[in-house]
Amino acid sequence: MASFGPIEIRRNSPQYGYITDTPKKGWSNTDVVGKLQQALNIPVFWTTDVNGSAYGEYVLSTLFNQRLDSLVYYTIGTGVGAGAVVDGKFIGTMGHPEMGHIRLKRHPDDLDFKGICPFHGDCLEGLVAGPTFDARLGKSGRVVPLTDHVWDIMAYYVAQAALNTTLMMRPDKIIFGGGVTSEEFLKKVRREFAKLMNGYVDCEPLEDYITMPLAKNNSSATIGNFALALKNLES
The missing domain is CATH 3.30.420.40 (ATPase, nucleotide binding domain)
Structure with a gap:
């Protein structure tokens, strides 16, 4: 998953896998990786x-x-x-x-x-x-x-x-x-x-x-x- 940012890429962060403070309306603090893994149960590579x-x-x-x-x-x-x-x-x-x-x-x-x-x-x-x-x-x-x-x-x-x-x-x-x-x-x-x-x-x-x-x-x-x-x- 290559997402617009900013995103959290540090695996030791509680917000790993989140889109953070983005200028794009409605997307700030969205848990992308967590939702995908919960729904699909597959590994996710996460980057920008x-x-x-x-x-x-x-x-x-x-x-x-x-x-x-x-x-x-x-x-x-x-x-x-x-x-x-x-x-x-x-x-x-x-x-x-x-x-x-x-x-x-x-x-x-x-x-x-x-x-x-x-x-x-x-x-x-x-x-x-x-x-x-x-x-x-x-x-x-x-x-x-x-x-x-x-x-x-x-x-x-x-x-x-x-x-x-x-x-x-x-x-x-x-x-x-x-x-x-x-x-x-x-x-x-x-x-x-x-x-x-x-x-x-x-x-x-x-x-x-x-x-x-x-x-x-x-x-x-x-x-x-x-x-x-x-x-x-x-x-």
Whole structure:
């Protein structure tokens, strides 16, 4: 089970298996694992949705002869989150990463926008998640052309996330999925990333380093979930 978060992953916690203080209405303090195990009487592997996606891409990298030792997977959709896999294991023991809520330097053309995150306002999620289009422009991102300057602003923020991830973790690849992401948008992100990095560390070629998922139609998590279920069963 790969769930939106935040979730409790510490097995020694009385709230293990719960969705905790989530921005999603009606889901806070929900015992997901307990209810599933009670109803189905089967083992449950419990992690975040983005961890599931990251693991799916990790498995696929081997099948596509692109074996990776480490990767970070961001999803940009109704929210923003990221999962990290290093040598087949997830990052985080006290809890899972919440990379969607990192703080960023504001774009000079976006200083009046307060952001939409109910906890932090203008964190990464608050500045680039899908609902920010409605908040900024009063319309869905699906109808906003990539020539609109708002995409340049968002690329600046996403490039900062990629930069911070690179400098802190140095993964083999950073993958961006979710409904907001497209190859054309990532071209903008790569350009901003190159300017921000300014040649400090080598990540070339950027087309291979900052990429779309190998799994089509945002199906990375489905593949990852099956792989994690098999791994859980075998252990």
